Amino acid sequence: MVEHTIEATKAVVTLDVAIPGIIWGWMITLNMWAKSIGTGVILIGAFLLYRHNKETMPNIRWLMPLISFVALNVFLLFTLVDLHQPLRMINIFLHPHWSSAITVGAWMASLFTGLITLLALIGGMNEHQDFQRHCKVANWARSNNELYEKIFPYVVFLAIPVTLYTAVIMAQSSARELWQAPTELMQMLLAAFLAGSATLILIADDWEAEARKDLALVLAISTAFGFMMYMGEYFFSYKSAEAEETLKYIHSGGTYSGEFWVAMIFGFLAPFFLAVSSIKEDNKTTLRFAAIIALVGLYLAKDVWLKIPQLLPLS
């Protein structure tokens, strides 16, 4: 009884303004998710091209950059749409502030998207020789087929910082303790591996079984490591009182506990077991199912991790 009268444990806010709600919402989740696909297909595609003959994966040369192009445009669109002053996005290029990871990221992502557009154009036009036969741009792309192989290594190299810079933005968001962990960098990289392998699985029906086995292996590894890292944060977080307070939202009874565990079970655990089983037996349907639920789970996991630190009062 007496412990309830101690001043240190009995302080209640009796008048204050409303706490701002979630500021970075589903658009930023979608932005991060789409970027993971956009860079992930390039990273995993490069790994496959290194391991296998490209003739055994007939559509990879044009579908890989095309998927990346679409995903990156979704990412850029929602980056723009989420701004409160979207028309002023140009200021990032006219008045760049280089200490900001948002600026560096925007420049790198724009350059990356430009190069991917070039790859998609060259790959697509050379795959479909009869498409737009009289178009000058299409013909230029066909006549510069060798450019694809020349710029591809630079694109793969650039895909790494484009994947990782969001973790640096989160690190610069110093009000949100949960995002301050160095593990965010690895989570971003694993998310790209997961999203890249899962997306390529969806177009790998006609590929040789060995390439699909590699994709299943990458999916299994990235889901396993991603799950372990989330569990590490969940159980071992000792970073600060704020991080502990944030994690209460996903602990038992927390507002986001349900979404978090759906993401963990259906997005990481289930795809891991399905992918492992597909390595042994080349079951395309099982692998496709694993890929789809992994992509959905990744979105949900990112959504939870983005929103929960924004629910805490900061002052």
Next chain:
Amino acid sequence: MKLGFLVDLNLCMGCKGCEIACKVENEVPLSSWRLRVKYIDVGTFPQTTRNFTPLRCNHCENAPCVRICPVSALHYLENGIVNIDSNRCIGCAGCMMACPYGAIYMDPETNTADKCTYCAHRIESGMMPSCVVACPVEANIFGDVDDATSHISRYIMEHQKNGGVQVRKPEKHTEPKHYYVGGGNQTLNPLAHERIEGYNLFNNITHLDHVGDPNHSILDRFIGGGHTHYSNKSLADEKIGSKTKEHETQGGH
């Protein structure tokens, strides 16, 4: 010159005069605050005390908001003030994610980030910030912390024995230029006190549905048939109006 603020919480009586003066001086829209006074009740009846804590931008020397702003809309002035150029702001809300003190808001009228500037426009004209002028007990002390003879420097020197001068969240290493005398963990640490939903003194709004114009995006402009222009009046009609109706249906006074 490095301008700083000190609030003596032993003097503050929670009149909210500074809050209102700030609102009027800077035309801060409804649902937004550059400066607010928070009430915290400590203890168990009958041994209770009510504490008042004015909260505003800390004008940090190592400001995370300045670092993350992609277009330098947030920048330092020569006198140490962290200023904001609303005309350059793109509304990315990165600064709101970075500020550990929750001092930045999205202005629902301009759709840009905004915050306390220590009334930089008044200081330029040789005047004191409006909150300093309005305070009836001189709890707000403002001045040059680089000048050892200034009122604020002398006040700090006088009270700094035994940790008498505090800043909020020193562990963040932001080097705030906003100090408190008479504060404690319960008044300065937002996690040290409980926020009970719906039991505030004069209102029951504990979370905003959205910061800034809820229809701010390009998609809304295409789908929703235009951009909603918010003013104090429209916000009052929308937010307070609906709350009043709800309150009335619940049998409120």
